Amino acid sequence: MKRFVVMVSSIALLLLLGTLLGVQHMNEKLGISQPSQLLIEDSKTKDPDKSSVSSISKKGEDLKQKRQKVEEIGKFNFFSDLGTQLSEGLHALSRAALSQIMSFVHQVLNGERTEE
DSSP: OHHHHHHHHHHHHHHHHHHHHHHHHHHHHHTSOOOOOOOOOOTTTOOHHHHHHHHHHHHHHHHHHHHHHHHHHOOOOHHHHHHHHHHHHHHHHHHHHHHHHHHHHHHHHHTOOOOO
């Protein structure tokens, strides 16, 4: 029993790590998030006017580059589309089932019978 629990836990951990690494890889490929080095600035030598203006201009340039890269690659997420279709199908199925149940309850409570 212990061996089974250890195996299931290790497989679940492996799948979780694989998923996290895959999401990180796709974020980097699409340009959604880019890893950057940490900058350590001294508070004494920091000039607030110049740093804020330069950081805003850098952010604007980065956003333009990311938009261009996303337009070139195109946004297509197979699992998102699959989830959307699955949810729409399940929604239609549950609505049909509830409609049938409610019409049956209505007929039973009101004593109506459909002649077939």
